[in-house]
Amino acid sequence: HGVTDNGMGTAVALELLRYFVQNPPHNTVIFLFNNFEEGGLFGAEQFVLHPWFSTIKIFVNLEGTGAGGRALVLRSNNLALTQGLASSNAKLLHASPLVTDFLEAKLLKSDTDYTIFSRYGVPGMDIAFYTPRSHYHTQRDDLVHTTPEALQHMGQMALGSVQSIDQKGFLNKTKAPETIIYYDILGRFMLVYSFKTAQIINILALVFVPVFALTWAWFSTNESLSIEQKKQTLARNVYLMGQGFLATLAAFVCMVATLIISSGIMLFINPSATYGNMYWVGIYLALSAFLGLLLSQLALAKWATSVTVSLDNIRVSGIYPVVFLLLSSTVATAILVPLAPLTEGEQQIKGHTKSWLAALVAQVLIPATLIIELIFFVVDCMRHTSADGTPESALYVMICLPILLLVLHLLPWVHAAGEQQKTVVVAGAVFVLAFLTCAIVGPFNDSVSPNRVVFNQEYNATEALSTVLLYTGVSSSKLLQSTLKQALTASEFETLVCDRYMEYQTRCVYQTNLNPVYGKDPAHEIDVDVKRNGCQDGLCNVKITSTVQNSLLCQLQFENQNITGLQAWINEKLVEVPGEENKTMHALTAYSNQDGNPIIWDLTFADSQDVGKALFTCIYDDWTNDELPAFTTLRNNMPISQLLTIRGGVGLAKVHYLSIELEKE
Numbered sequence: 001h002g003v004t005d006n007g008m009g010t011a012v013a014l015e016l017l018r019y020f021v022q023n024p025p026h027n028t029v030i031f032l033f034n035n036f037e038e039g040g041l042f043g044a045e046q047f048v049l050h051p052w053f054s055t056i057k058i059f060v061n062l063e064g065t066g067a068g069g070r071a072l073v074l075r076s077n078n079l080a081l082t083q084g085l086a087s088s089n090a091k092l093l094h095a096s097p098l099v100t101d102f103l104e105a106k107l108l109k110s111d112t113d114y115t116i117f118s119r120y121g122v123p124g125m126d127i128a129f130y131t132p133r134s135h136y137h138t139q140r141d142d143l144v145h146t147t148p149e150a151l152q153h154m155g156q157m158a159l160g161s162v163q164s165i166d167q168k169g170f171l172n173k174t175k176a177p178e179t180i181i182y183y184d185i186l187g188r189f190m191l192v193y194s195f196k197t198a199q200i201i202n203i204l205a206l207v208f209v210p211v212f213a214l215t216w217a218w219f220s221t222n223e224s225l226s227i228e229q230k231k232q233t234l235a236r237n238v239y240l241m242g243q244g245f246l247a248t249l250a251a252f253v254c255m256v257a258t259l260i261i262s263s264g265i266m267l268f269i270n271p272s273a274t275y276g277n278m279y280w281v282g283i284y285l286a287l288s289a290f291l292g293l294l295l296s297q298l299a300l301a302k303w304a305t306s307v308t309v310s311l312d313n314i315r316v317s318g319i320y321p322v323v324f325l326l327l328s329s330t331v332a333t334a335i336l337v338p339l340a341p342l343t344e345g346e347q348q349i350k351g352h353t354k355s356w357l358a359a360l361v362a363q364v365l366i367p368a369t370l371i372i373e374l375i376f377f378v379v380d381c382m383r384h385t386s387a388d389g390t391p392e393s394a395l396y397v398m399i400c401l402p403i404l405l406l407v408l409h410l411l412p413w414v415h416a417a418g419e420q421q422k423t424v425v426v427a428g429a430v431f432v433l434a435f436l437t438c439a440i441v442g443p444f445n446d447s448v449s450p451n452r453v454v455f456n457q458e459y460n461a462t463e464a465l466s467t468v469l470l471y472t473g474v475s476s477s478k479l480l481q482s483t484l485k486q487a488l489t490a491s492e493f494e495t496l497v498c499d500r501y502m503e504y505q506t507r508c509v510y511q512t513n514l515n516p517v518y519g520k521d522p523a524h525e526i527d528v529d530v531k532r533n534g535c536q537d538g539l540c541n542v543k544i545t546s547t548v549q550n551s552l553l554c555q556l557q558f559e560n561q562n563i564t565g566l567q568a569w570i571n572e573k574l575v576e577v578p579g580e581e582n583k584t585m586h587a588l589t590a591y592s593n594q595d596g597n598p599i600i601w602d603l604t605f606a607d608s609q610d611v612g613k614a615l616f617t618c619i620y621d622d623w624t625n626d627e628l629p630a631f632t633t634l635r636n637n638m639p640i641s642q643l644l645t646i647r648g649g650v651g652l653a654k655v656h657y658l659s660i661e662l663e664k665e
């Protein structure tokens with residue numbers, strides 16, 4: 001297990017090492033294989049303290065937040081590096097800046113060492129697997145559920161990016177981390193530019209396209225027309241565009257309303273529909289938006305016939321209030337200008353099939369390709385995140401926004417095609433079919449969408465029973481309870497209690513006698529020595545030495561979480577607490593590279609307080625040899641459409657060994 005996270009990243013790094021041994025680089029390349037990323041990015045934090053870190057100019061991080069699939073440029077904050085990858089020999093490219101927004105908004109509950117290195121001012125790039133996330137941190141993260149093609153996909157992108165860094169003179173171009181825009185087209189090409197360039201493009205499009213359109217409308221009129229006739233034609237065109245904008249605004253409002261209603265109904269009927277049937281949900285929402293567009297125009301036609309007449313002129317497509325679609329609409333407008341009547345009394349009846357086809361390609365097919373790619377990316381990236389606590393409603397918002405842009409872009413073609421009432425009937429019938437499919441089909445399956453259930457066990461070494469806590473999406477509550485009724489023993493099920501947890505999740509708790517094997521014998525597992533060195537000059541000192549045989553990760557959890565003047569050293573290294581004011585420590589965590597290594601905890605605190613106790617706890621994750629029988633038993637008894645996972649990648653079981661009195665003498 002752990003093939004994608006992060007065995008494949010390690011394998012790619014080793015192959016890169018082999019490549020550069022045979023093809024020596026121009027610059028020094030450091031290969032960093034750090035540990036304990038799952039526990040809080042501790043390995044990266046430790047490397048920051050290494051003397052080599054000050055020599056790092058740029059980095060490429062290889063990660064996995066899904067099992068297999070295509071690798072993705074997850075995050076990047078260096079323009080030259082990303083442009084280098086885009087122009088490299090890598091044949092398959094995949095990138096999106098949306099993941100940065102998802103991570104910052106806490107909609108995607110993952111993190112990588114990229115965060116630490118960027119925080120310390122080093123620019124770089126994250127390349128990671130991201131789908132299917134349902135297999136992430138589960139027993140399906142294995143060789144069976146990935147492919148050599150996935151490994152090759154990451155490898156060729158990683159090689160392309162590192163080769164671009166190694167070009168002579170590249171490191172002189174590196175800057176501090178910056179915001180950039182990058183995305184692929186059909187997985188073969190990448191567009192990369194700075195955020196400043198994107199802003200300039202947007203401003204120029206919004207300002208100069210309308211000015212250019214009006215100028216063109218003036219000078220492209222028949223030369224035989226008088227100035228007064230040209231003014232009338234220009235005024236009429238502006239009037240038509242204004243009416244077109246009104247129709248577009250009406251369509252937008254109606255589409256938003258239908259999307260909100262459709263999403264609300266599906267959230268009520270089948271809250272987890274997005275988990276296993278996201279593509280059907282996407283079709284259902286697209287049809288809902290399309291019906292909203294059609295109904296808005298039918299209603300508008302009854303209110304003002306002249307508006308629909310003006311929309312039959314394809315030139316209204318140039319005024320959509322969407323910047324990145326504006327240019328494609330402008331090109332379509334330019335193609336079809338010769339078809340438009342120049343004056344009220346002038347009509348052209350000749351066919352222009354080729355011109356209309358060219359306009360369709362320019363105005364719809366090209367931008368639609370980009371938006372549909374965006375929709376597929378959001379679907380693959382986010383549909384399995386509800387088990388981590390991402391609200392289902394947020395998933396609907398993320399899928400509705402690109403659908404709204406895509407369908408709104410069809411407005412002029414709806415009028416050009418005509419037969420709106422028949423179109424409403426057909427679209428309505430397909431909409432009902434999609435609705436029934438989304439409402440009836442179960443959200444979970446045994447292929448790419450098994451339900452992820454977070455497992456955590458807590459055991460007090462002085463008691464007979466331990467507590468198992470299970471977390472899943474709030475909409476999966478009934479399914480989990482029915483599953484547990486079959487998977488647990490009668491005595492375990494009698495203690496089962498399920499309730500809402502942190503608004504968007506369900507937590508189920510039960511008691512079991514299947515305690516962690518190592519925790520059942522504290523005398524052989526741990527040795528804790530406490531020395532209270534008394535108080536001097538208003539400060540008290542306690543020194544604790546712990547040795548644990550089968551856990552690399554232990555904690556001191558303070559009963560009093562507001563101990564005045566508390567300072568701590570672990571193995572003689574000062575623990576620094578972020579923030580300048582009101583520094584507090586709730587717990588201390590120590591990681592050892594080897595079982596059985598002693599950990600020394602030094603604590604000092606003000607003597608004018610009751611400091612209470614510290615609970616000594618160790619964490620266990622090994623289960624393959626039945627070290628955690630509660631986990632393996634439940635895992636084996638769960639159906640294949642339900643998978644146990646681990647929160648944050650560390651901490652299947654936590655054993656509370658003893659409370660240490662931190663009393664002053």
